[in-house]
Every structure is written in structure tokens, then in C-alpha cells.
Amino acid sequence: MFVHLQGPWNPVWGRLSLQAIPYHNPILVGTFLFAVVIALAAVGAVLYFRAGPYLWREWLTTVDHKKIGVMYCLLGLVMLFRGFADALMIRTQQAIAVGPHSPGYLGALHGYLTPFHIGQVYTAHGLIMVVFAATPLLVGIMNIIVPLQIGARDMAYPYLNALGFWLTAAAAGLVMLSLFVGNFAHGGWYGFLPYFELPYSPGVGVDYWMWAFQLSAVGTTLGSINLIATIVKMRAPGMTWMRMPIFTWASLSTNLIALTSFPVLMVSLALLGLDRYFGTHFYTAGNGGNLMLYNDLFWVWGHPEVYFLILPAFGMMSEIIPTFSEKTLFGYTTMVVASFAIGGVSWGVWLHHFFTMAAEPSVNSFYSVTTMLVGIPTGVKVFNWIFTMYRGRVRFELPMMWAVLALFLLLVGGMSGMMNAFAANDYMWHNGVFVVAHFHMMVLLIAASIFGAVEYWFPKIFGFKLEQRWGKWFFWFMVLGTAWVFVPMFILGFTGMTRRLDYVPYTQWAPYLRVMLVGMAFYVIALVFFFAHLYVSLRDRVKNRVGADPWGTSRNLEWMTHSPVPAYNFAYIPHVHARDEWAWRKENGVASLANESFEDIHMPRNTGVPVLLGALSFVLCFGLIWRIWWLSAASLALVVLVIIVRSFARNTDEVITAKTVAGVEGAVDDALPSAARG
Amino acid sequence: MSSTTDTRIQPGSTVLWDKGDAAGHDILGTRTFGFWLYMLTDAMVYAAFFAAFGVLAHNAGLNSKSVLAAVFNAQGAYRETIALFASVLAYGYAMVALKKGSRSGVAVGTVVALVLGLVFLGMVSGDMERLFGQGIVPQSNGFLSIVFTLIIYHALHIIVGAIWMLVMLAQMGRDGFTSNVVYRLINLRIFWHFQAVIWVFIFVFVYLQGKVI
Ligand code: HEM
Ligand SMILES: [Cu+2]
Numbered sequence: 001m002f003v004h005l006q007g008p009w010n011p012v013w014g015r016l017s018l019q020a021i022p023y024h025n026p027i028l029v030g031t032f033l034f035a036v037v038i039a040l041a042a043v044g045a046v047l048y049f050r051a052g053p054y055l056w057r058e059w060l061t062t063v064d065h066k067k068i069g070v071m072y073c074l075l076g077l078v079m080l081f082r083g084f085a086d087a088l089m090i091r092t093q094q095a096i097a098v099g100p101h102s103p104g105y106l107g108a109l110h111g112y113l114t115p116f117h118i119g120q121v122y123t124a125h126g127l128i129m130v131v132f133a134a135t136p137l138l139v140g141i142m143n144i145i146v147p148l149q150i151g152a153r154d155m156a157y158p159y160l161n162a163l164g165f166w167l168t169a170a171a172a173g174l175v176m177l178s179l180f181v182g183n184f185a186h187g188g189w190y191g192f193l194p195y196f197e198l199p200y201s202p203g204v205g206v207d208y209w210m211w212a213f214q215l216s217a218v219g220t221t222l223g224s225i226n227l228i229a230t231i232v233k234m235r236a237p238g239m240t241w242m243r244m245p246i247f248t249w250a251s252l253s254t255n256l257i258a259l260t261s262f263p264v265l266m267v268s269l270a271l272l273g274l275d276r277y278f279g280t281h282f283y284t285a286g287n288g289g290n291l292m293l294y295n296d297l298f299w300v301w302g303h304p305e306v307y308f309l310i311l312p313a314f315g316m317m318s319e320i321i322p323t324f325s326e327k328t329l330f331g332y333t334t335m336v337v338a339s340f341a342i343g344g345v346s347w348g349v350w351l352h353h354f355f356t357m358a359a360e361p362s363v364n365s366f367y368s369v370t371t372m373l374v375g376i377p378t379g380v381k382v383f384n385w386i387f388t389m390y391r392g393r394v395r396f397e398l399p400m401m402w403a404v405l406a407l408f409l410l411l412v413g414g415m416s417g418m419m420n421a422f423a424a425n426d427y428m429w430h431n432g433v434f435v436v437a438h439f440h441m442m443v444l445l446i447a448a449s450i451f452g453a454v455e456y457w458f459p460k461i462f463g464f465k466l467e468q469r470w471g472k473w474f475f476w477f478m479v480l481g482t483a484w485v486f487v488p489m490f491i492l493g494f495t496g497m498t499r500r501l502d503y504v505p506y507t508q509w510a511p512y513l514r515v516m517l518v519g520m521a522f523y524v525i526a527l528v529f530f531f532a533h534l535y536v537s538l539r540d541r542v543k544n545r546v547g548a549d550p551w552g553t554s555r556n557l558e559w560m561t562h563s564p565v566p567a568y569n570f571a572y573i574p575h576v577h578a579r580d581e582w583a584w585r586k587e588n589g590v591a592s593l594a595n596e597s598f599e600d601i602h603m604p605r606n607t608g609v610p611v612l613l614g615a616l617s618f619v620l621c622f623g624l625i626w627r628i629w630w631l632s633a634a635s636l637a638l639v640v641l642v643i644i645v646r647s648f649a650r651n652t653d654e655v656i657t658a659k660t661v662a663g664v665e666g667a668v669d670d671a672l673p674s675a676a677r678g
Numbered sequence: 679m680s681s682t683t684d685t686r687i688q689p690g691s692t693v694l695w696d697k698g699d700a701a702g703h704d705i706l707g708t709r710t711f712g713f714w715l716y717m718l719t720d721a722m723v724y725a726a727f728f729a730a731f732g733v734l735a736h737n738a739g740l741n742s743k744s745v746l747a748a749v750f751n752a753q754g755a756y757r758e759t760i761a762l763f764a765s766v767l768a769y770g771y772a773m774v775a776l777k778k779g780s781r782s783g784v785a786v787g788t789v790v791a792l793v794l795g796l797v798f799l800g801m802v803s804g805d806m807e808r809l810f811g812q813g814i815v816p817q818s819n820g821f822l823s824i825v826f827t828l829i830i831y832h833a834l835h836i837i838v839g840a841i842w843m844l845v846m847l848a849q850m851g852r853d854g855f856t857s858n859v860v861y862r863l864i865n866l867r868i869f870w871h872f873q874a875v876i877w878v879f880i881f882v883f884v885y886l887q888g889k890v891i
Contacts, residue, residue: 156712225712225715225716225719228715229711233704233707234708259715259718260719263719263720263722266723267723271730274823274827278816278817279817281820281823282820282824284820287818287819287820288734288737288739288740288821288823289734290734290737292733293730293734296733297726573695574694575693575694585694640841644841644845647849647862648852650853
């Protein structure tokens with residue numbers, strides 16, 4: 001039934017053998033040692049502080065949307081570092097391997113990475129940054145903030161929420177494992193057909209890529225179902241559609257994109273899987289396969305996906321800018337319409353990712369025009385933010401600084417996107433570094449919004465503010481790094497440099513590549529400041545404790561409960577009377593959070609099932625990657641069994657008694673100084 | 679600097695917090711709504727499959743319609759259709775019984791639906807076996823790859839539905855009509871009807887297309 005494989009295979013170990021471990025590669029050995037040290041330190045710390053039971057009880061088995069969100073963010077952060085390490089390797093390789101006389105180290109002819117190795121590095125970089133860094137960070141923040149903004153006690157399906165997270169974590173684990181067991185795909189993050197077919201890529205790299213991608217797609221789809229249902233069904237009384245906070249609108253729009261587009265990604269990958277495992281002919285070069293089918297299916301997901309990433313970022317900017325302009329958001333309705341217009345148009349533009357591949361001029365023109373249409377709602381948003389700031393009392397605190405940076409990056413990224421959108425232009429620089437610079441502006445905009453959002457909402461979740469001094473250093477070095485890396489990249493794009501080079505033939509490009517390396521140095525320094533920021537904030541956490549509304553000028557429901565938010569979010573669900581309810585209450589002098597009597601609150605009970613299912617699907621995919629059929633079959637059977645058994649569980653809820661609630665509520669002090677005003 | 683809407687309400691006399699009825703959300707509605715969303719993702723999967731079907735049918739050196747006409751047995755598929763539709767009908771009667779609160783009615787309807795679903799599966803797998811025996815396999819060419827993938831993916835759903843029915847019979851026996859059981863029965867109905875709808879497309883595009891057009 002399964003295709004015939006080149007190379008050894010046996011029924012017990014599949015394709016796994018000691019050769020799979022890259023002990024001859026010093027870089028990977030170093031990475032491995034680093035990972036071991038980190039892992040030992042983590043395990044040691046858990047044992048030393050006897051934190052195991054606590055971690056299991058409070059985190060691994062949690063169904064609390066805030067904790068799941070925090071775990072999503074931590075996962076995203078770890079993967080962000082991994083992706084950054086990849087970027088560092090690419091930039092150093094390209095700075096060294098310029099011209100025929102450039103030196104070679106560690107077995108490489110030029111530079112220090114062999115073509116096979118750097119191929120894995122840039123493939124992993126792309127996949128990780130899009131799917132395992134940006135996505136978890138955004139999903140995590142939506143997970144935390146959306147239920148709070150709509151006055152709900154949890155997500156619609158808390159158990160599913162945990163499951164979505166653990167599937168994503170398992171997928172990220174697969175990518176990490178590929179460093180030390182086997183290898184990763186080396187043909188680019190979006191796949192390359194028919195090159196990714198078994199005859200041309202016989203190793204496990206493509207399988208790692210495919211299954212990690214697939215598993216994360218399942219996790220994200222489940223997450224989108226949950227967020228949509230939460231927004232539609234769980235809003236507090238009085239919160240009509242047009243009173244919803246704009247970040248919640250952005251989340252709704254973005255998750256509609258995810259809900260409809262991720263299944264297409266699953267199909268595009270599943271058909272490749274059928275080709276690689278069963279020998280079907282979906283994308284093969286012969287026997288009636290069609291490689292354009294892959295490109296179309298993939299980018300039918302791929303373009304909506306980039307808007308899936310950017311819409312929540314827009315939502316974050318729309319929350320931060322009014323707060324720090326001390327004004328209501330300009331053009332709320334147009335903002336909502338624009339979010340949905342962007343979501344809708346994003347479905348009709350995918351072909352711009354392969355203008356150069358066999359489409360007629362009329363087809364290319366059509367997709368050129370639709371692509372440019374995206375600029376209209378995006379422009380509406382930009383003007384709305386600018387008009388929000390106009391004549392506002394703008395305070396440049398850290399969240400606002402990040403939001404404004406995001407605005408600038410959006411301008412550069414959007415304009416260069418428009419340039420890509422001309423098919424005639426794109427013929428000249430498709431697959432070049434101009435395109436790479438374009439989408440990095442976009443993705444860095446997302447990163448900037450995320451940093452802003454974290455600065456903004458951190459005190460809400462953890463009850464203390466992040467310090468500002470090191471945070472500002474971090475910010476400015478990120479700005480420096482971005483300028484030094486990407487301005488030269490745009491220039492190189494104009495001079496015709498193609499992307500993904502393991503060796504740069506023209507020595508004229510060397511100065512630019514070196515300048516970019518300096519930019520990377522700024523990023524590394526920024527990273528140091530980031531840790532300083534984190535360390536000082538944690539050290540001074542008592543000093544920086546805050547009350548319910550730490551910025552003083554926030555406007556939405558999430559600021560109407562204590563900081564840190566208690567497990568049940570709101571002791572009483574608020575009634576909503578206005579679009580910016582919290583601002584409305586402050587204006588009308590009813591902004592007190594004090595209540596006298598309390599009631600029992602029903603909450604879902606923690607469960608270990610999601611983490612178990614995550615672990616099982618990790619093993620399932622591992623078995624499939626190495627073609628250890630018995631292992632996959634066994635874990636699949638267990639997955640089914642666990643799901644069925646869990647469906648019989650009866651006590652899935654628990655009650656937080658009124659007395660406990662009263663205890664928690666009595667202990668908080670909402671009147672702590674709000675540092676913003678001081 | 680005023681916030682946007684509805685400032686007319688007098689803050690002094692308005693309800694600010696929701697006391698008395700803490701939960702207040704409609705559990706059944708929330709559960710079935712989420713399942714509709716899931717169904718939408720499955721619809722997108724099928725849509726992508728059918729798109730691939732459309733693409734792979736255009737293939738130099740292969741007349742897809744005559745391949746379909748030569749390979750697939752529309753009469754057999756017609757019998758499969760009857761079995762599946764009858765199963766959906768039976769499950770529909772189970773739902774009528776659920777409205778009346780009749781446990782035995784739901785059980786009988788579900789069992790009949792289950793048996794008919796298995797009959798459908800048996801016929802489909804018989805058909806597949808016949809074709810595989812003749813050397814007509816998904817590996818033959820790109821077009822047959824997608825045709826078989828469609829049929830088998832649909833059949834996998836029927837298997838899942840059958841297991842689900844067994845689980846529901848057990849849960850109903852143990853718990854009666856608790857809200858968990860009821861929402862799962864309703865979701866199963868959505869699921870089962872949806873598979874019949876998809877089958878209509880498969881029947882038309884795979885089995886009938888070659889014969890009629
Ligand atoms: C104003 C809106 C935008 C326009 C007009 C636009 C246009 C384009 C075009 C035409 C390409 C294809 C270039 C080529 O491959 O030759 C492209 C690539 C890309 N864009 Fe955009 N884009 C826009 C917004 C975004 C956003 C918001 C993101 C991400 C959040 C994004 C991420 C990407 C990525 C990742 C690629 C390249 C993928 C790859 O080849 O690896 N773009 N864009
Ligand atoms: Cu695009």
C-alpha cells in the first residue's frame with residue numbers, strides 16, 4: 001500500500017537510525033548542548049522549587065483562557081528566539097560568502113553553512129516566524145483579551161482551547177526536534193513542487209515540515225472556531241455588535257479568515273502527504289499530476305494567512321492609539337468595515353504570489369487590481385489612526401511608541417506591496433530580496449504591535465507594569481536594527497539580488513550585506529536590552545504594582561476588573577451601555593468596582609486530557625515522519641480512545657463559592673496609583 | 679471628549695452589574711453554533727478537494743469523462759445513495775423522537791441509521807475492492823487520485839459518524855437526555871445530514887458525470 005522507499009527501513013524503527021543524529025555537524029552539536037543545558041536548568045529549577053505539581057495543576061492542565069494565552073505567548077516567544085537565531089545564521093553566511101575568493105569553513109566551500117544546511121535554516125526561519133512565532137503570539141493575546149473585552153468568564157469551549165494550544169505546541173516541538181533527529185526541509189517555507197515529492201526529496205526533512213505545518217493548522221483552526229463562537233455567543237448583556245471593542249472586531253474578522261482558509265492549507269499539505277506516502281499523483285511531474293494545483297491551494301491559504309496575522313495587529317494599534325491619545329477612536333464604523341473588507345479581499349488576490357508562473361495577461365491584470373484594492377481599506381485604517389492622534393493629548397509611553405513604529409512600518413510595507421502588485425514590476429523582482437524586504441516590513445509591523453500590546457496589557461494580566469527605561473532602549477535598538485537591515489535589503493532588491501542565496505556571486509553587493517550584518521548586531525543588542533527590561537520589571541514587580549486601570553485613560557471592559565485578573569474574570573458580569581463602556585463609566589462617575597455580596601461561580605474544571613492529546617499527536621506525527629507504522633497506528637488508536645473516554649466524563653465543571661470570591665475580591669486594592677497619571 | 683453612544687441613559691439609575699443570573703449563556707445554542715463552524719471548515723476541505731478534481735480532470739492525454747464512465751458504476755452508487763439517504767431519514771426520525779423526549783424512539787432511529795450507514799460503507803468498500811482488483815487504483819494517475827481521495831474521505835466521515843452513534847447510544851443509556859447528550863445528538867444530526875449533502879456532489883460529479891454529459 002505504501003510507496004517503495006529508497007534506503008533502509010525496518011518495521012520496528014522505521015527509517016530511524018543512529019545516522020539520523022547529526023553529531024558530525026559542530027553547529028548542531030553546539031545547539032544541542034545549549035538545549036541540554038537549558039533543559040537541565042529548567043528541570044533542575046522545577047525539582048529544586050518543587051514546582052512540578054504546581055505546574056501540572058495550574059498550567060499544564062489549565063483551561064483558563066488567560067493562562068492558555070500566556071502559554072501561547074511564551075511558546076511564541078521561544079520560537080521567536082529560534083527564528084531569530086536562524087536569521088542571524090543567514091545574514092552571517094551571506095556577509096561572508098561573497099565572491100569567488102571568499103573563505104569557507106566547516107566543510108562549506110564559501111561561508112560556514114553548506115547549501116543543504118542553509119536551505120534548512122531559511123525554510124525553518126520562514127515557517128517558524130509565520131506559524132510558530134507570530135501566530136501563537138497573536139492567538140495568545142486574542143485568547144487573553146477577547147473574553148475580557150466582551151465581559152465573559154472564559155472562552156466558549158475552554159477544553160477545546162487547551163487542545164488547540166497543545167496541538168500547536170506539539171507542532172512546534174516537531175520543528176525543534178528536527179534539529180537533533182533527522183533534518184528539516186530545505187526548499188523554502190511554502191514548499192516547492194514537484195521538488196518536495198519523494199523522488200526528489202527522499203529524506204525526512206519534508207515530512208517534518210509537512211506534519212508540523214499540518215498539526216499547527218489543526219490547532220489554529222480549532223482556536224478560530226473557539227474565538228468566533230466566543231465573540232458571537234458570550235458577549236455581556238448590552239454589548240451589541242456596534243459596541244464591541246475594535247480589537248474584538250479585528251479578532252472576529254481574523255478568525256473568520258482562519259476558519260475558512262486553514263482547511264485549504266490542510267488539503268494542500270494532505271495531498272502532498274498522499275503523494276509521499278501512497279504514491280498518488282496530485283503534484284507529480286508526470287502521470288497527470290499538476291504542480292500549479294499546489295501553488296494555488298497553498299496561496300489560497302497563504303495570502304489570507306498574512307491578513308490573519310495583520311488584522312489582530314491592526315486591532316492592537318486601534319486599542320493603544322486611543323488610550324494614549326486620550327480620545328475615542330476616530331471612525332469606529334469605518335474601522336469595522338475596513339477589517340471585513342480586508343478579510344474579504346484577501347481571498348481574491350492569491351495569484352500575486354506567482355504572477356510569473358504561466359498565467360495569461362488578463363489573469364495577471366485581474367489579480368493585480370484586486371491586490372491593489374486591499375490598499376483602500378488599509379488606507380482607511382491608517383487615516384483613522386492619524387485622525388485619532390490629531391488634536392489628542394498624545395503620550396509617548398512604550399505601548400504608544402510601538403504602535404507608532406508599527407504605523408511607519410505599515411507605510412513602507414504597504415507601499416512596497418503596492419509595487420509588487422504591478423505584475424510588470426513583479427516580473428523583475430519576483431523571488432528577489434525586494435519581496436523579502438516588503439513582507440518583513442509587514443511582519444515587523446506585526447511584531448511591533450505585539451510588543452506594544454504586551455506592554456499595554458501586561459499590567460492587566462500580571463498586576464504590575466513593565467519598567468520603561470530598558471524597554472525604551474530595547475525599542476530604539478529594534479528601530480536601528482530594522483533600518484540597518486532592511487533599507488539595504490530594499491536597495492539590493494532593486495539591484496536584482498535574488499532571495500535564499502547560499503553564495504553571493506557579486507562582490508559589489510558586499511558593502512550592503514555587511515551593513516545588514518551591523519543591523520543584526522543592533523538586533524542582538526536589542527535582545528540584551530529585552531532581557532534587561534524583563535529582568536528589571538520582574539525585580540521591581542512589587543514597586544510597580546498597579547490597580548484596575550493602570551494607564552488611566554483606557555476605555556474598554558478589560559480594565560473593569562482587577563489586575564491581575566482573577567480566575568473568574570468578573571465577579572459580576574458587567575452590563576454594557578456604551579461603545580467605550582469603561583470610558584463612559586468614568587465620565588459618568590460610576591467607575592467603582594466594589595461590590596458587597598457575591599455569588600457562586602461555575603467554571604470548567606482543569607483537565608489533563610488536552611496535554612495528553614497533544615503528546616499523542618506529537619508521537620503520531622513522529623511515527624509518520626519516520627514511517628514507524630506501529631507507533632502511528634497505536635497513537636492514533638489512543639487518540640480516538642481518549643476522545644471517546646473523555647466524552648463520558650461527567651464532572652467537568654466546578655464551583656467557585658461565593659465565599660472564595662468574596663475573599664479574592666476583598667484582598668485586591670483597585671485604588672493603587674495608576675502610574676500613567678503620576 | 680465623550681464616549682460614543684447612548685449617553686442618554688441616567689447612570690444613577692442604570693444596572694451596572696449582572697446580579698442574580700450569573701451564567702446566562704445558552705449552552706445548547708453555543709455548542710451547536712461551534713459545530714456549525716466546524717462543519718464550515720469541513721465544507722472548505724471538500725471545496726478544496728472539488729477544486730482539485732476540477733483541475734486534475736484537465737489533463738492532457740486523458741478524457742476524464744470517459745474514464746469516469748468506464749470505471750465507475752452509477753447503478754451501484756445509486757443503491758449506495760438510497761442507503762445513505764435512508765440512514766439520514768432514520769436519524770431524522772430519531773430527532774423527532776428527541777423533541778418528544780422519547781428515549782426508545784431516539785435509540786431505534788439511531789440504530790436504524792447506524793445499520794444503514796454500515797450498509798452504505800459495505801457497498802462503497804465492495805466497490806473499491808472491485809476497482810482495486812481490476813488494477814484501477816489511486817496511484818494510476820492524478821485524476822483517479824483525487825476521485826478516490828474524495829470517495830474515501832467521505833467514507834471516513836461515515837465511519838466516524840458510526841462510532842459517534844455507538845457512543846451516543848451508550849451515553850443516552852447511561853445519562854438520559856442531559857444537555858451534553860442532547861447537544862451531541864443535535865450535532866450528530868448536522869454532521870450526518872452534511873455527509874449526505876456531500877454525497878450528492880460526489881454522486882453527481884464522479885458517478886453521473888461520465889454517464890450523462
Ligand atoms: C497592502 C497590502 C499588500 C500588498 C499589496 C501585498 C502584495 C504582495 C505581493 C504582490 C507579493 C508577491 C511578491 C512576489 O512574490 O513576487 C507579496 C508577497 C508577500 N507578502 Fe505582501 N502584500 C500586502 C500586505 C502584506 C501583509 C499584510 C503581509 C503579512 C502580514 C504580507 C506578507 C507577504 C509575504 C509573507 C509575502 C511573500 C511570501 C513569500 O514569497 O515567501 N503582505 N505581497
Ligand atoms: Cu499575498
